[in-house]
Amino acid sequence: MIELRSPQEIEQMKAAGEFVSRTLAALKERAAVGVNLLELNALAHDLIRERGATSCYLDYAPSFGSGPFGHVLCTSVNDAVLHGLPHDYRLRDGDLLTVDFAVAVDGWVADAAISFVVGTPRPEDLELIEITERALAAGIAAAVVGNKTGDISYAIGRVAKDAGLKVNVEFGGHGVGKTMHGEPFVANDGRPGRGFPLRPGLVIAIEPWFMRGTDKLTMDQDGWTLRSANGSRTAHSEHTVAVTADGPLVLTRPRD
Known part of the structure; x- marks a missing residue:
């Protein structure tokens, strides 16, 4: 079921967003x-x-994973892009790390992810991260009343395709509220004018993630970590966004 939040509830959600950002x-x-x-x-x-706060990951056990997850954040390194299970690994110079984090504060959830390079960066890794960030900005810009979820998907996919990337649509954005994953699903590519109408009070996580040269995934033996099928580097950027009458409100945007 898709739920819409009141302005007062969106105001309450800001605490979770600020904590996730910090x-x-x-x-x-x-x-x-x-x-x-x-x-x-x-x-x-x-x-x-x-x-x-309360972690959204510790007891998380969806059908696609080997749950419960058992940790409080996802750490995906290099060719890992989603649901990276923290393990005994020391970061190396040039590693491309994605950290995905979701918690509830006072019962309201916020979810966000960032990708960055540890140590000396490869130019192509910085470029891939920048593409996900541009795609995220395009998706957020499309999150306005009168559009549909397909408009967000199309905006994200257009950035990726213009950069020569393929897009996987198995995993993507989702509704956020009292739980981490809800309806509607927001794919990272789609057709404009299709999907759920965007109305004031809809809160969603928008999360473009891309891989070079493939749109296929493989899963590690840990039952969680998803990697690019061709071993290429990956990147992932995510914000929790409220659709309002005044435009999109990014709840997880860093604040001074």
Whole structure:
């Protein structure tokens, strides 16, 4: 069921969005050559506990994963793009790391992801990250009253295709509210004018993720981590966005 939030409820959701944004910034600052992925997970766990928030991942057990997830954030390295299970791995110079983080604060959920390079970057990795960020900005710009979810999907897919990338539509954006994943599904490619009408109060996570040279995924033996089928690098950018009468409101945007 698709639920619309009142202006008062969207105001309440800002606390979760701000916390997710601050936590991702802290994780990016901590991530460095030699840092273990489990250290990043421990830092996020500590911040959640200090804030009195609730992880959306610890007991998460959807049909596509081998649950429960058991950690408080996703850490996807290099050719891993989604649902990266934190494990005993120390970051190396040039690693492309995606951190995906979702929590509930006072019962309201926010979800966001960032990709960045640890240490010395490859130009092609920075370019791929920038493409996901441009696609995210295009998707957000299309999240206006009167459009439909297909308009968001089309805006994202157009950026990817213009950059010569293929698009996987198995996993994408989703409704956000009292739970992390709800309706509607927002694919990363689609046809304009199709899908659910965007109305004030709709809150969704918009999350373009791309791989070079393929749109196929493989899953690790851990039952969670999804990788590019051809071993290419990947990137993923995500924000939680409220559709309002005044335009899209990004709840997880970094604030000064």
